Amino acid sequence: MRLNWPLKMSVTVSRTYNDAVSALNSLQSNYANIMAIRASGDRKNQMNIxxxxxxxxxIGYDTSEFDKLNIIHITGTKGKGSTAAFTQSLLQQYGNKIHKIGLYTSPHLKSVRERIQISGKPICEEKFSRYFFDIWDRLDKxxxxxxxxxxxxxxxxxxxFKYLTLLSFHVFVQEGCDSCIYEVGVGGEYDSTNIIKTPTACGVSLLGIDHTYMLGDTIEEIAWNKGGIFKNNVPAFTIDVQPAAGLKVLEERAHExxxxxxxxxxxxxxxxxxxxxxxxxQVLNASLAVALASQHLTKLGIFSAPLALEKDTTLPQEFKNGLASAEWKGRCQTIQDGKITWLIDGAHTKDSIVAATGWFKSRVVNTKNKKILLFNQQTRDAAALITTLRSCLTPEVKFDRIIFTTNVTWKSGEYSADLVSMNTSKEQVDRLEVQxxxxxxxLNLEPNAQIDVVANxxxxxxxxxxxxxxxxxxxxxxxxxxGGLLVVFDGDK
Known part of the structure; x- marks a missing residue:
């Protein structure tokens, strides 16, 4: 599915879920615009907020109204999504005291509805399209x-992303959510989620180098952006293994x-x-989630005081249950399909590749089964990522076959509607340049490797x-x- 609609498109006839997804896809920045912004060196600024x-x-809201959602705000380079998933699972253990829990994350895997969840489930197609066009119409008027x-x-x-952020606030308010978890999209200071005025707690997962064209080239610049979610007198938490230079900046931002x-x-x-x-x-992300959930439950009056941040602290049984039952598809996920064991992780930064490869290695290092790598990264330094990946596995694990693919879903050359991407060069994809x-x-590293380059x-x-x-x-x-692979597994075109 390829779209070239302008941003000023007006939808007035049909209001189905597919129509909503098509209209949403029209709001993506195209590849040429993204490259122009990167070349200009223009980074996000206060105007974004x-x-x-x-x-x-x-659309009818003052941002102070969102305080009643009781929002936990989470940022970081690696692990912020997992931290959000753990936090959601922890809060769900208190369902008799919390009415509805909203979760806003990105990106999605198979369906854009995954980004806006209530009580652990993506909102249904009917609600997505109804609330989507509700906002569309309000903006038109x-x-x-x-x-x-x-x-x-x-x-x-x-x-x-901004539209989906607006949609999430609208959905959670209209659906009566009384606890919400927001994962930052990129950075923090100028991210569209950072209109939250008074969250119940703020958390920062592991810092690393990513999105440099928006956040800066150094860990200090990135930490400055991430620390931008801190709010006056709102408890802020981070893991205790941050890079020293990044931690120093986070502390300075908190002091501000x-x-x-x-x-x-x-x-x-x-x-x-x-x-x-x-x-x-994941022990880092789970521990951060414990601190965030503990502070949140204290703010809501469910706990009398937050748990002590000490290694030997005894956790409530509800917390143990929540950490054990947490789910986050596409991250260190194993799918058994007959004789095929799919070991899946959407790692796309150096740090996350190191972590995912360590997990994969621990699963297969002692098996005699043939091993295949299925890989793509269309927008970042893919060569650096596979070099890191191979060095982490060598010499204990060797691939019998390597497949480099694009992110195009189907042999027809089409994407699944929810996975349409306009922020990559169609010409580069069609010519398989990256692959x-x-x-x-x-081949420079391993001249005799068996490698396939495929278009989808x-x-x-x-x-x-x-x-x-x-x-x-x-x-x-x-x-x-x-996400595309999971769609292919489903066979739903």
């Missing part, structure tokens, strides 16, 4: 001062907001639990399914790849 506040006004907001011309709409940044240790009871999310590194470059990089995920999946003996397939490099 002012515009979000104005969009909220136009209102206007902004072009002197103050020159980009908000009549008929224009927010970009893709009259907050003592609290470092969360890995709780001994968390380390001894079988967590619902696989991977040794051919990846093959060249790998369906074709890659068919190659794997030809094997008759037991095989283990490591799928990584991109959440878009993982």
């Amino acid at each position: 002012w515009e979000m506040q104005e969009w909220c006004r136009r 209102t206007s902004s001062s072009l002197d103050k907001f020159p980009h908000m011309t009549p008929g224009s709409k927010p970009g893709y 907001r009259n907050v003592d940044l609290q470092q969360v240790p890995v709780f001994k009871e968390v380390k001894n639990l079988k967590l619902g999310l696989a991977g040794d590194f 051919k470059a990846l093959r060249h990089t790998w 995920i369906e074709t890659a999946c068919n190659i794997v399914k030809r094997y008759e003996e037991p095989i283990e397939v490591f799928v990584t490099g991109s959440l878009h790849l993982v």
